[in-house]
Amino acid sequence: MADHPVIQVRALDNRFGSHIVHEKLDLDLYPREILGVVGGSGTGKSVLLRSIVGLNPPSGGHITVFGEDLTELSATERSRYEQRFGVLFQGGALFTSLNLEQNIALPLIEHARLSRAEAEELARMKLALTGLPPEAATKYPAELSGGMVKRAALARALALDPEILFLDEPTAGLDPIGAAAFDELIVTLRNALGLTVFLVTHDLDTLYTTCDRVAVLSQRRVLVADTLEKVAQTDDRWIQDYFHGPRGRAAITAHNRLTKQEPG
Numbered sequence: 285m286a287d288h289p290v291i292q293v294r295a296l297d298n299r300f301g302s303h304i305v306h307e308k309l310d311l312d313l314y315p316r317e318i319l320g321v322v323g324g325s326g327t328g329k330s331v332l333l334r335s336i337v338g339l340n341p342p343s344g345g346h347i348t349v350f351g352e353d354l355t356e357l358s359a360t361e362r363s364r365y366e367q368r369f370g371v372l373f374q375g376g377a378l379f380t381s382l383n384l385e386q387n388i389a390l391p392l393i394e395h396a397r398l399s400r401a402e403a404e405e406l407a408r409m410k411l412a413l414t415g416l417p418p419e420a421a422t423k424y425p426a427e428l429s430g431g432m433v434k435r436a437a438l439a440r441a442l443a444l445d446p447e448i449l450f451l452d453e454p455t456a457g458l459d460p461i462g463a464a465a466f467d468e469l470i471v472t473l474r475n476a477l478g479l480t481v482f483l484v485t486h487d488l489d490t491l492y493t494t495c496d497r498v499a500v501l502s503q504r505r506v507l508v509a510d511t512l513e514k515v516a517q518t519d520d521r522w523i524q525d526y527f528h529g530p531r532g533r534a535a536i537t538a539h540n541r542l543t544k545q546e547p548g
């Protein structure tokens with residue numbers, strides 16, 4: 285790829301006691317790409333995400349974001365960069381005692397120092413951006429479907445106009461139709477806002493419909509990061525089981541049908 289990476293992870297180590305999760309892990313994230321991060325359970329996908337966004341200080345290595353090594357910055361300096369990140373965690377994590385508009389207004393009041401009225405107006409715009417109807421603004425998370433909560437949590441991740449969006453299993457728990465609609469939303473937002481997206485997922489349909497490249501975590505590092513077609517051909521047991529097992533074959537067939545290609 286011609287562009288310079290917006291994030292470069294080099295020789296990243298992560299250990300919890302004697303448990304080594306990452307060892308000399310390298311990864312690049314390029315501008316405006318949607319990178320899918322996959323791997324078996326416990327391979328450290330979430331830990332990698334948390335290391336990049338500053339929630340899990342790495343045991344070793346370097347993480348360069350927009351040309352600046354975050355591992356060498358003070359906490360205050362790092363938080364300036366971290367404001368350029370939007371993060372959607374597993375489960376959405378909205379405040380249950382606040383309605384959607386108040387949930388999304390919160391980071392705008394705290395970090396962008398807007399008045400409550402301004403923040404709530406902007407919050408309503410962010411909710412519309414993620415496809416929620418205007419009446420959702422005054423609803424509480426408990427009153428909404430799982431798909432609507434995910435959209436609201438995405439609206440909150442987008443509140444401060446981030447350049448890089450981190451999504452941790454965004455379609456987990458959604459029904460297939462809701463998941464497909466959410467995948468489409470991510471691509472639409474990337475195209476409209478020029479976002480770069482780091483997307484941890486187990487969902488093969490998401491990989492086929494949204495991702496430009498796929499990174500596979502295995503054996504404490506990124507085993508391969510490339511287009512889906514190339515990754516699926518990699519000679520590795522987990523990759524072969526994942527992409528060419530029954531679910532993988534179903535996802536390829538569905539994708540080929542959608543793109544009107546002959547099944548491969």
Ligand SMILES: Nc1ncnc2c1ncn2[C@@H]1O[C@H](COP(=O)(O)OP(=O)(O)OP(=O)(O)O)[C@@H](O)[C@H]1O
Pocket residue numbers: 300305323324325326327328329330331332
């Ligand atoms: N704060 C922590 N303290 C100790 N161990 C941790 C901590 N965070 C993560 N781990 C361990 O690190 C390993 C990787 O965890 P992580 O959640 O990143 O896996 P994952 O690839 O996202 O898994 P899954 O697909 O199941 O969500 C796991 O064995 C987990 O128990």
